[in-house]
Amino acid sequence: MSTPRVRAFSGVQPTGRLHLGNYLGAIKPWVREQNKRENIFCVVDLHALTIPEVIQADRLRENCASVVAAFLASGIDPAVSSIFIQSHVRQHAELCWVLNCVTPLGWLDRMTQFKSKSEGRETVGTGLLDYPVLQAADILLYDADIVPVGEDQKQHIELARDIAVRFNHLFGDTLKVPGLSVPPTGARVMGLDDPTAKMSKSIAEQRPNHAIMLDQDLGKVRKVIMKAVTDGGCEYRPGEASAGVVNLMGILSAVTGEAVGEIAARFDGRGYGYLKAEVADAVIAELTPVQGEYLRLVDDRPFLDGILRGSTDKARGIAEQTMSRVRAAVGIG
Numbered sequence: 222m223s224t225p226r227v228r229a230f231s232g233v234q235p236t237g238r239l240h241l242g243n244y245l246g247a248i249k250p251w252v253r254e255q256n257k258r259e260n261i262f263c264v265v266d267l268h269a270l271t272i273p274e275v276i277q278a279d280r281l282r283e284n285c286a287s288v289v290a291a292f293l294a295s296g297i298d299p300a301v302s303s304i305f306i307q308s309h310v311r312q313h314a315e316l317c318w319v320l321n322c323v324t325p326l327g328w329l330d331r332m333t334q335f336k337s338k339s340e341g342r343e344t345v346g347t348g349l350l351d352y353p354v355l356q357a358a359d360i361l362l363y364d365a366d367i368v369p370v371g372e373d374q375k376q377h378i379e380l381a382r383d384i385a386v387r388f389n390h391l392f393g394d395t396l397k398v399p400g401l402s403v404p405p406t407g408a409r410v411m412g413l414d415d416p417t418a419k420m421s422k423s424i425a426e427q428r429p430n431h432a433i434m435l436d437q438d439l440g441k442v443r444k445v446i447m448k449a450v451t452d453g454g455c456e457y458r459p460g461e462a463s464a465g466v467v468n469l470m471g472i473l474s475a476v477t478g479e480a481v482g483e484i485a486a487r488f489d490g491r492g493y494g495y496l497k498a499e500v501a502d503a504v505i506a507e508l509t510p511v512q513g514e515y516l517r518l519v520d521d522r523p524f525l526d527g528i529l530r531g532s533t534d535k536a537r538g539i540a541e542q543t544m545s546r547v548r549a550a551v552g553i554g
């Protein structure tokens with residue numbers, strides 16, 4: 222008898238064009254692993270609504286198409302991986318509400334993403350606080366075995382597990398408790414202009430030297446990497462590496478597969494300019510074919526819609542089975 226395949230669920234917010242952090246932290250590891258398991262990849266537009274300033278209706282729809290095109294261009298194969306838009310499967314919002322009612326408030330205001338994203342805002346939407354509960358609903362709807370996300374999302378996945386355990390404790394064994402999966406190279410990619418902050422789409426909107434965008438002009442890519450913040454010195458000394466240097470070596474390692482220790486040994490005593498030039502060459506070589514495919518696909522809406530249609534039906538089928546169990550367990554519907 223064949224063993225059932227491990228099911229992986231993961232999502233990306235359509236809050237803007239994708240960057241190198243999304244690619245190296247999430248999409249590249251997904252592509253590498255996709256043939257080993259069943260994959261469900263979701264463009265989480267309901268999550269994107271938690272960032273009101275980057276969202277307008279036309280732009281949100283465009284961003285969704287752009288994420289789907291970026292998935293395909295990066296090598297996500299729709300023959301083995303489902304790709305759909307979160308709001309097209311209504312059960313996400315329904316399960317989120319039920320889970321809200323079992324999630325203690327204290328679990329949410331401890332989340333570091335909530336703290337960093339609410340910082341400095343005059344008003345903070347409830348959706349931002351509730352973001353990890355919707356994320357838990359996304360994961361639990363599909364009985365996911367693993368959730369391959371970047372290292373930055375680990376705390377949210379742990380919360381989703383806690384919510385599932387609590388729900389099962391209250392209502393009987395209903396939800397599958399997912400495992401945690403942080404891919405080995407899915408390290409956090411930091412901002413090139415500020416290596417203490419994670420590379421992020423919303424910061425990239427305001428600061429042109431913060432991130433490398435997947436569809437960025439390749440000449441600009443080189444310029445941004447050559448300007449990356451390192452430290453006051455000009456050459457690498459092992460044991461004294463600043464956050465910026467560690468970040469550049471991490472990027473090089475994630476792109477080429479060479480271990481960070483080996484990269485560090487190669488650059489011992491060499492100027493940062495050499496490191497930056499090598500990072501720029503590697504990133505440009507990686508992005509060149511992805512960009513070509515992305516530009517070919519992004520405006521072909523009928524093709525993208527066709528890809529989404531088949532996956533959405535499949536996702537709805539799985540999600541409805543889980544929601545039926547949940548409704549029966551809590552007594553609604």
Ligand code: AQP
Binds near residue numbers: 421
């Ligand atoms: N800097 C990063 N390094 C490594 N992985 C990252 N991811 C995001 N940023 C980095 C991973 O990419 C996947 C999709 O992320 P997302 O867009 O859904 O959410 P996010 O983490 O909120 O991404 P951004 O870029 O920071 O967007 P904004 O600024 O709009 O909130 C996830 O697997 C994530 O781990």
